[in-house]
Amino acid sequence: MVDKYELRAIISSGVLLSLFFFAVLYNSYSRKIDMPTCVPFEKTFEKSAVKKIDDGLYEIYLVAHMWTFDPEEIEIPAGSTVDFYLTSKDIVHGFHINEEGVNMMAVPGTINKITTKFEEEGTYRFVCNEFCGTGHQNMMGKIIVK
Ligand SMILES: [Cu+2]
Secondary structure (H helix, E strand, O other), X not given: OOOHHHHHHHHHHHHHHHHHHXXXXXXXXXXXXXXXXXXXXXXXXXXXXXXXXXXXXXXXXXXEEOOEEEOOEEEEOOOEEEEEEEXXXXXXXXXXXXXXXXXXXXXXXXXXXXXXXXXXXXXXEEEOOXXXXXXXXXXXEEEEEO
């Protein structure tokens, strides 16, 4: 027989788990937060690229490695929608654009993808937000939106 205090602990754990689960679902749908998706590519890319698909539509292939991003500087016109594809050559790094709410991990052997739109002109800085070693604090780049 289960002790009544043990049963209370089990039930409250279940309630809390459900609450956290629905909080994540609620926030991702109601606030339209884009979650990065993991692209099942057979082989990841090793070279970076900035591809113009159409007017206002770009694909950016970013490679993270100790302790820099490739490319470090990207120029796009205002109002562009950008698909970011991100991978890493060595260890786990991060990719964070504060103003756009973009936050991804760069994992070796996989590609993470997120889409965002740059409405306003300006310089958007991106940084590595996963501690990756002694040069971590210098790992950054910028997107210039004109
Ligand atoms: Cu880092």
